[in-house]
Each structure stands twice: as C-alpha cells, then as structure tokens.
Amino acid sequence: MEAVKLMREIKTIYEQERNYLPKETGLSLIESTTENDNRGISAKCRDAKVEDLWSLTNFFGYSTQTFVLAVNLLDRFLAMMKVQPKHLACISISCLHIATKAVEEECNVSSTNELIRISQCKFTVSDLARMEKIISEKLNFELKTITALTFLHLYHRITLSDTSARKEALNLDKLEVQLKACLCRMAFSKAKPSILALSLLTQEIEAMQAGDLLEMASHVQRHLKIADAELLHWRGLVAKCMTDYSSPECSKPDHKKLVWIVSRRTAQSLQTSHYSVPELPTIPEDCWDESESEDSCEDLSSGEESLSSSLGSDAEGPYFPLHFRCQSNKYHHTS
C-alpha cells in the first residue's frame, strides 16, 4: 500500500534529520545576543535577513524549497561560526545562491550580479563566490538537506493516499506559506523538522475541521514516537505565529532601509516640480467685493448680462451659460 511505503520513507528520513539540525548551543547564543552587540548576530538581525531572503525568493520566482534550504544553511552556519553583523548580508545571500543552484533549474538561476544589485548589497561578486566556498566547506558540502518541507510534502502525500472520500485535500501551497512564516522567526530553528511539519499539519487540519485526517496525523506521531508534550509545545508556538501572520494589522515597512535610485532626468524634474511660494502676495477676497462696482455698467462684452448685481459672483454670475448654472448648485450643496 502506498501509505505503508510512505510511512517507511518518513521513518528513514526521520532518523537522518538530526544530521541537518543547526547546533543548539549556537542558536541559543544568537538568541541571547542583544541587537547592539557588534560582536555577534542577534535573533532580530537573523529574522530580518531571513525576511529579505523571502522577498528575494519571491521576486526571482524561486520555489519555497529554495528558500527553506537557504534558511537551513544559514542557521547551520550561524550556529557553528561566530559572525560579525556586517558580514551577515553576504552570508545570507550566499546561502540563497547556493540553495538556488541546488534546487532550481540552471536556466532559472539569475546571475550573482543581478542578485547583488536587487538586494542592494555592498559586496562584490568575488566576495560572494568566496563566501559560498567557505560556507559549503564548513557545512561539509551537505547541501541536499532534510528540512521541514521534506516532511510536509511526505505528510501531504499520506493524506492524499487516504482512500476514504475527502471533499477537499489539504492545501499544500498554504502549508508551505505558513512554513515560510514560521521560518522567519528564530524560535523555530530549534524545532525538529518532523515535529514542526507535523505541528503545521495538525493545526491546519483542525482549522479545516477534517476529523478523519486528525487520526492519520496521530498515527504518524505514534509511528515516529514523538512525545505529546513536545508536539503540544511546538503547536502552541505555531498557532501564535499564525495569529500574527494573518492579523489584519499592517506592520509599517521599513522603507528607510531601501535605496531609491532614480535617473538623472527624473531627479531633476523632482527638484523643479515643487513650485514654492510665488512672489506675488496673497489678495484676500472680501465679502463686499463687488459692491463698489460702479463701472460695472460699462459692460464691454457683447450680448451678456451686466455685472450690476453686487454680490453677483455667486451662482447667478454671467460667467457660464444656463446649463452650467445648474451644476453650480450641485457644488453649493456639497460644500
């Protein structure tokens, strides 16, 4: 049966996953580092960089797998090496590039030049190449890693293999996006991929109220011998992350970080477009404006009414023909 085969596969992979976990001590060190400390990376720093990686992944049209792999490489590297914050950009982009080359088809991999240009980084192509080499060496060239995504795909296939009639299958894309949201937070780097994926699965199952799948999920849990307490712990964190992610509150984008480079001509037009206060002083309109118009009887415009009415500049003024006057009433009422 398909399900049995899958279960066996899951078990095999489960046993290997610890090889690809970032060192826990390293992760703790990052979490305890404060933001202003220039000697090391803080959790917030790492999270911001991971979000940048997600932006770039999205922009270049790379798959979620590329992103997940990149984050895994990044976390593993940061957990084993003490890194200065100023190098973080180079490291993260290198991880992304390594991941891209490993996952995407060659024709879809964009050049390092383009990568650096779009991400507005300050280092060069040769810097990037060197960093890639360092990272690959440090990670022993173990680039095809097992990640939460691997498990997620397997779990998903299991739910599909369930022969009982299901109205709607679990949406894998949605799960991938949720995984992405979790990975943007350092807290989840410590989680075992199998458990993280299972947590995501179960909370989505509950959201869909698919009771039958719940049983399958607990079957998997028992199969992998995952403790209840552990699963509950991570499910709690996942739930909180999902609430934050789907909240309608918009976080203010930090566009101060982004550089806006415009062409010379546009820059020039931006300067001249702001017409500053004119030299002519303001002429205040008086409410008794027209009352002194004695020379209004000498009307030179042909065929029009005279300006004899003193406050005649209102709706009845001879400015516009009749049908425009009806419109003027419209404005009167809206003001």
Next chain:
Amino acid sequence: MGGSSRAMSSAATTPPSVDKVDGFSRKSVRKAKQKRSQSSSQFRSQGKPIELTPLPLLKDVPAPEQPELFLKKLQQCCTVFDFMDTLSDLKMKEYKRSTLNELVDYVTVSRGYLTEQAYPEVVKMVSYNIFRTLPPSDSNEFDPEEDEPTLEASWPHLQLVYEFFIRFLESQEFQPSIAKKYIDQKFVLQLLELFDSEDPRERDYLKTVLHRIYGKFLGLRAFIRKQINNIFLRFVYETEHFNGVAELLEILGSIINGFALPLKAEHKQFLVKVLIPLHTVRSLSLFHAQLAYCIVQFLEKDPALTEPVIRGLLKFWPKTCSQKEVMYLGELEEILDVIEPTQFVKIQEPLFRQISRCVSSPHFQVAERALYYWNNEYIMSLIEENSSVILPIMFASLYRISKEHWNPAIVALVYNVLKAFMEMNSTLFDELTATYKSDRQREKKKEKEREELWKKLEDLELKRGLRSDGIIPT
C-alpha cells in the same frame, strides 16, 4: 520703416536648397532666417524729427510748481519713438528716457504731488506707450520651449513706463476712488491683451501691474476674473496660442490663496471648467508649475474638491505624450501630499489603476516617476491604511514588470515597492502571489492546448491533402 525692415530680413543668408533635409527643415537654417523685426507696429508719421522742449528737473523747481511740471513731463512722455530705426531721434529718445527715470524717482519719494488732474494724465501717458498691436508671431515655427523669444525693441522706454506705473499704483497717495474713473474695464481689457507679448520681461511687469490693479480696484475684480476665463477658454478650445498663461496663473494663485471660505460656486466652476481643461494643452510645460500650484491651493481651501479634480486629471490623462505624463504624475504627487485620508479613500481605486498602468509603461521615466511615489512617506501611510484595496490593483503589473521590463533600474525600483507591500500585508501578498501563479499556469495550459489544436488541424489538413491526391499515406 516697419514694413521695409521685414523685406530686408528676407534676403536669406543661405541658399534655399539646404532648407530641407529628409523633408524636415533644419533648425539651424530656420534660426538663421530669423532676423526678424523686433518691434510691434506703431504708426508714426515719417520723416519729421521729433522735437521736445527740454523741461527743468523737478528737484530744481520749488514745491508748489512741481505738480504742474509733473503734468507737463507726463504729456511729453506721451510721444512715442520708433526704435526700429536705430539712428533716428537719438537725442530725444535719451531725453524721454531720462525724463521717465526722473518720474519714476519722483513718484517713489514725493509727497503731495498726486493731484486729481494727475490721474488722467498718468493713465494717458501709460496707455500711449504700452497699448499697441503686438506683432504676429511665427505661430507655426516658434517653439516656446526652444526658440529665443522676440524681444521688444522699445524696451528702454517701455520698462520705465511700467516701472513708473507700478510705483504710481503702489504709492501711498494713490486713491482708487479717483483712479477708477480712468483705470476702467476698457483699460484692463487692453492690458490683458498685452499678456500675449513674446517679451518675458514685459509679461513680468504686466503681471505685477494687473496684480496691483486687482488688489486695489474691488469693482474690477469680477470683470478681470471673467476676462481671464475667456482668455483661457479661448486658449484651450480655439487657438492653443497665448504667451501669458503662466503669468496669469501666477496672479490667480495669489487670488485663490485669498479666497474666503466657503468657496463661492463661481470659483469651483472655474476650477472644473477652466483649470482642469487647461491641462490638456500641448504647451503645458510652459505653465505647469503655476497651474499645479493653483490646483493645490484650491484643494487646501476646500478638500471636498479633491474628487472632481483627480477624476478630471484621470479623464484627461495623456495617452501619447510621455513628457506630459511625467508632469501629471508630479502634480498628482503634490495633490496627494495634501490630501485628506477620507478623500483618498474615495478616489483610490481609479487612481491606482492609472498608477498601475504608468508603472508598467515602457517609457522608463514614466515608470520611474510612478514608482517613486513609494518613497513618499505620507503616500505610503495612506497606502498602508488601505493596502487591502490597493495591493490587488497594483500587484499584477508590478509582478509582471519585475520579470519583463527592459530597464534594470526600473526592475530594482519594483523590488523596493514589492518589498514594501510584502512587509505591509504579507497574508494578502502571499494570496495574490498564489493566485497570480495559478492564473499564469492556467494561461500557459490554454496556450499549449491551443497550439496542440493547431497542430492537429495541420495534420488533418495534410492527411486530407494526401488523400485527395490519391496517394495512400504509409
């Protein structure tokens, strides 16, 4: 004299055969031909030299005699000289110039000189000097942006007359109640016609003159506004030719600035029926800054006008002139800088549909200018508040041009915008990404099916063809 000078200039310096290259007349040749006559037409009896009896200086005469001397000098300055003929009446021209200079100083510092008799003489002197028929311009060939304007030959005198008139109007002793008998509608009408002068210095003076007249003569205000309306409407709908639009708009700016609230219906009409259509003119760049200022002033006075203004701009959005599109985008940004959030919500959908089109424009300056909106903090805050409406409108074009635009700088700017959106509302962004991708896949599938269908048809055709030939396919 005036007529013959034109005949002289037509003796062109270059042979006519070099006139046209590839069917277009070369600009250098056009310029070389432009040894134009400078002056406006003044009819003068020819031959007789002008003689003016030199009068004593005002400062050399005792105070009680000064008013009468003042009048005499004014009368003398009514004599107009021909500046096209550079050699005639040089001495007298110099005399008039120094007299005018003297009058300017006199009006500025003196007290008690302005008698009732002075008013008509002043107005007469000014009228004689400045009111004239302006020469016709090469309306087809004169490009206001590129070519040098034709300057007024009699400027040495003309400038002093304007200077004098302005100081007269601004003088402490000036009494509008007396002056209004002489500075009347007819005067104003002639003054307005002069705004079509090609000499920018003259227009600058006229601007100040009209501004002062508008300020001081309350009875003329409605008339002036109406005449300016007529000028603009004629300009927009009939001639598209008038040199003084920028100056008139500058005056209007100071008038709009002073509008009392609530705004009169007449003013709102003016905004919608005159100022908005003024945007459609080809030579917009010559007066766009002043026009945008007027628009923004209106909106600061009455925010409720925002919706009709923006809808008007969107209606007249340039479709073939990219230079104008960039101007419109600049003006729109200035409007958005002062917009109220409630007004913003009313027009955000049509507005961002247009911005979405601009952003995808193959003309990189248009795209760049539109994308730069995302660098404006206030606009960003408005977008953030309404991201659920705006993001779906912008998304498709942004995503598409991030892959397809030819200009790498634009692609980099698009990244900034997409990143901002991503951070603003990641849930919606992810949803839209997913929808976009599935839409694209559906499209690709359809394309593939269509291709296969064609291929099948081709095969069918081939098979049919072979059978009718009687050849059995193997």
